[in-house]
Amino acid sequence: MTDVSIVIPMKNEVGNAPDLINALVAECHDVRIEIIAIDDASTDGTDQALRDLQATVPTLRVLQNTKSGGQSAAVHSGVLAAKAAIVCTLDGDGQNPASQVPKLYRPLLADETGLLALVAGQRVDRQDTQSKKLASKLANGLRGWLLNDGTRDTGCGLKGFRRDVFLQMPYFDHMHRYLPALFKRDGWQIELVDVTHRERGSGNSNYSNLNRALVGVYDLIGVAWLIKRRKKAYPKELD
Template sequence: MTEVSIVIPAKNEAENIETLLDGIDAALAGRDYEVIVVDDASDDGMAEILRARLARAPRLRVLRHDLSGGQSAAVNSGVRVAQGAICATLDGDGQNPPEELPKLIAPLEAPGSEAIGLVAGQRVARQDTLSKRLASKFANGLRARVLNDHTRDTGCGLKAFRRAAYLELPYFNHMHRYLPALFARDGWGVAHVDVSHRPRGGGRSHYSNLQRGLVGIVDLAGVAWLIRRRKTARPTEVTK
């Protein structure tokens, strides 16, 4: 039985994907795991690279979106077909070091960890442009004040969570940036782990600071609404 499913949302990462997959195999050597790459309608040759790798990588599975749905849609597609009780995610651009994966998975497997639903990576020494770091700092600060999610960096792609708990969350576009608040909304504990960060190996980012900001305002209001209307009653079966 698969213990852990690694889900990678990726679009046009032909320059980075093989190095990333090699790193995951090295980081999880000795474990029972699978890797699910969700190709979000790439057109840079990444699909051909993945197809060729499938022949020699029995742990690899590849899903492909016919139309680009974005990062949250890709994560959702991967988690839905995952076989592991624990899922871990990292970005396809290589900026999330795969050697951090065991550190994220460990809190979910520790004795007495049943109440923890999510382990969120928190980037330190970010290898991004100054403008991106400043925009992220502002967005994280605003989100933390509105949602009180006690998370410094929700934009980090390195996360691990219980698959069953994730599938109970309300699904919407861009939800990947609000997972700590959504897991807490459903009564799950959220743990945080500091992780390292790398410069992008190749290609380019698919988001601009303005694009993130405009979408984020709408999303933040929506998540705040969801939290205010969270369910408070849980059924318990009565036995004889």
């Protein structure tokens, strides 16, 4: 039986994959985990590095896209494949420390109300370039004003959630950036936790500030539309 599935999207992270996955095994020792790494059509040997790791990490499963589908597609595929009712996600670039993952699953496993469905990380002391931090601050401010999702850092890859609730949501590219708004839309409780952040270990970011800005405006309009068109009534079966 698996308590927690940890889903990691990876694209060209051959230099970060071994340390990150071994750290997850060490840090998440209090629960039975599986690690699902999704290789998003990497060209640097990430797929072989993950296969090699399976020899020493028996809980590691590897999925591979034949063509790149992006982070949200990789996360969605990983959640579909997950065996546990609780799923945690983190970025594959090593900037999300493995030590922070227990902060995500422990509140969900301890919840007795059945209402808590998402625990979202919020980065403190971000180790990014000033231009990246400024672009993120502006985007988060606009998003928070329009969606009223209650979080200052929805772009953080560290998130834990109930698998069944996540899979009920409509899929769209970049949805991973809007999970607090989408969970709140459907009436679920969310919890925000501060998490640490560190510099990328190796490789280069797969996103540019311009790319984030262009897709962000389009996505914001779409998510705002989804919130306004949410289902507003749920029946109870009468005895």
